[in-house]
Amino acid sequence: MSYYKPKFRHPNLPTNELGYTVADYDGAISTLCAGCGHDSISAAIRNACYLSAIPPHRIAKLSGIGCSSKMPTYFLGRSHGFNSVHGRMPSVATGASVANRDLIYLGVSGDGDTASIGMGQFVHLIRRNVNMTYIVANNGCYGLTKGQDSATADLGSISKYGARNPFEGIDLASLAVLQGASFVARSFSGDKEQLEPLIRAAMAHRGFAFIDVVSPCVTFANHVGSTKSYSATREHLDAMPIDFVPMREEIRTQYKEGTSQAVTLHDGSIIHLHKASEDYRADSREDALMALQAAHGAGKVLTGLVYLDTNSQDLNHTLELASKPLNSMGKDELCPGSRVLNSINEGLR
């Protein structure tokens, strides 16, 4: 689309604790279709990182192939990035995470990259509880190849060519809960009020944080009959709002007893959840699965933080790996020499 974004910014743009404006978290101008839900997600990621005052150089963006995986170019232009092979981003993320545990890993994938070609890698990423945020921009179609149904397309959804999808779609959020993910959320690209705090909470969470974001394909799936269009998603939305309060900020908002729940993350920040019902518990896998299935049965799109385990243990701890990044170690630490090797070998005899 557009080639160039003017350099001028609002002269009164506010700054975060680091002195950065939100524009300091911008990337290159998007080449996705005008009105693509993915651009909204990019903006939500940008805003979330700005609001959480994360230094851009502490973030690594990872992606595979697809419209979704082009996204990292369009936000956080001063962060690290790795655009990997189709569906193989989880391997790269796992390797990066164990090599440098100090960076914040942000994976961006799509329904094809995750639910089709990358499905095998995806479930193992969850199983290993790699410390990262994994966002799926889910539009239910292959937008980059003219809009064929993807594996997450809903049963009965009508494609742009008029064909009805005969298969049940893969529900990535249910799958993630079932597979043992420690943070599972669903959201909608058109609801930044919910998406931004979710991304902030996911980035503050220790362990694997998964967000399935319904992101309408404005070119191939925004017509009448598509279940993932802007209007259909809005019509069927059942949103559980969320607030994210970082550790350093005081809590200002008062919440009504019963319908909200405060959860403290390992870094001291607090998530306020506005639950679907009074007896809903975000720390219960059973409740999460029930709620997702019930909403699906009722033709609703339940959004919000559906499951959270604050006591999760990530891969680095499980495997008792080095407590600091490999790049901060000297040659002697990384390669202690034959004397140490010999003593290890001796210990195994």
Add this chain to the structure above:
Amino acid sequence: MEATDTTNPEYFHKVVDCQYACPAHTPVPAYIRLISQKRYTDAYLINWESNVFPGVLGRTCDRPCEPACRRGRVEKEPVAICRLKRVAADFKDEVADLLPKAGPPNGRKVALIGAGPASLTVARDLAPLGYELHLYDEQAKGGGFMRSQIPSFRLPESVLDEEIGYILDMGITTVFDTYVDSMAEMLTKGYDAVFVGSGAPRGRDLPKLPGRQEADANIHIGINWLANVAFEHTREIGKRVIVLGGGNTAMDCCRTSRRLGGEDVKVVVRSPFADMKASPWEKEDAMHEGIPIFDNHVPREFVVEDGQLVGMTFDKVEPVYHPDGRRELVSTGEDPVFFPCDDVLVAIGQENAFPWIEKETGIRFTSWGTPIINDDETFQSTRKEVFFGGDSAFGPSNIITAVAHGHKAAVSIDLYCQGKDLSKRPPPDVTLIGQKMGIHEWSYDSIPITDERKIVPLEDLKRSLNDRMVEVELGFDAEAAFIEAERCLNCDAQTVFTDINCIECDACADICPTSCITFTQNAPEDELRKTLMVPAENTEQDLYVSGTLPTGRVMVKDEDVCLHCGLCAERCPTAAWDMQMFLYNTTKATPNLVHVK
């Protein structure tokens, strides 16, 4: 807030800050775009239709447009609008054949008293309609204060002659070298209407200051002295000159003195430097010519020795600003200051004076000596066939204001002569046209460049001080003019929002470089201003509010620092946003005087 009514042309008019601030509402961005396309003649014609004297104003305008320019809120400096106007005048081709001619006589006769910018504008606007126009002035040539007050080193006579000539060539009957000394007599001459554009011709004096009478030979009233220089009655001045006053006339007096033999010329003014009435650039130009400005000095006495002026004493003061906005100049208690001098020029203001308008004409005046006028739309006096405009209507102002008065008075005169109601005025001529040429192409250069404001080159100081006829400013060359023109943000390319098309994808709010667009719950204006992506603190700029969208929210756009880059419309999948070119031409007696494609 209620949804913005964009069908009222005044909403988009206000978005074009420069045009809105211009008293004559010249379509500034339109002519600047033509300059960037090297269509200088067309740029000139658009100017000429609106402000009648592009070459004159491109050198001398008070530039109300520039402080209003949006670019000044986005970066350091506004677009050099005034000097681009001069570019259009400097680089245009022959235009005489492109200008309107006098229309077939309509049998009506109008007298215009005073041949300054107001009367000339009335003449220009009425001539194509076939009016017989008689233009009276006491000088030998037309132009009024443009000729007598503005020195040649700022405005060459050739430029003035050319632009006055375009009007006089429309069959205007000139009655020059004739001082009109009786309105009563004028009213007996069978005119259907009389327009008074005689200016504010009386320069203020300091009659009661000690020494005033004794030193009279070396004390001159600024505007009279400038006129004498312009008409070459005065050719020299003493080596040491004090200029009293802080307005543009004072700046012209001191700079003219430097060219007539003044070596030690200083400006002494009562008010603080920042409060001086002179335009900042005119103060800079004076100081550039080695003229110091002493502020906070109140005249105390003309010092005379042996019947000869030897200097002046001043009391030093400092300003005290009261909470109600009132300023008081309070003595510092220091001893008076003495500045020696040979001549003093008094440029401390002008007043209206109508000794030639008799009481029995029924034309009544306010206690400040200005005529009682119906309102600032009709310019009709208490005698229904007599109209006022320019400085003579409301006191001293500037050329562009006089032109604006002239347009309105001409409309009134035309309505009056047709026996129509003066309050039922024709609407402005407005067009709003989509500019989309492709997926990311607009018919204008939508992405603003980051170049800083270009500086106008000046003539060598020594050479310009030696000859008062040498123009100081050299004007932009074509290359500088192009860059300066490209700095314009095209504020007339309006962001037009159609709420029924919006699917609330947020693409516009996400892409907007200056964070102007927010989708939010509606609220009263003060609350809404605080809740936007960046709070809208500039309350002079409007909020553009849509109708309620499907999610119950509204689109709110803060017009303040919109770059008119078109990205909102480029990123909009449903064409809810469109960039539409807005052309607003104020009501004139003769519409469509020029034809520009």
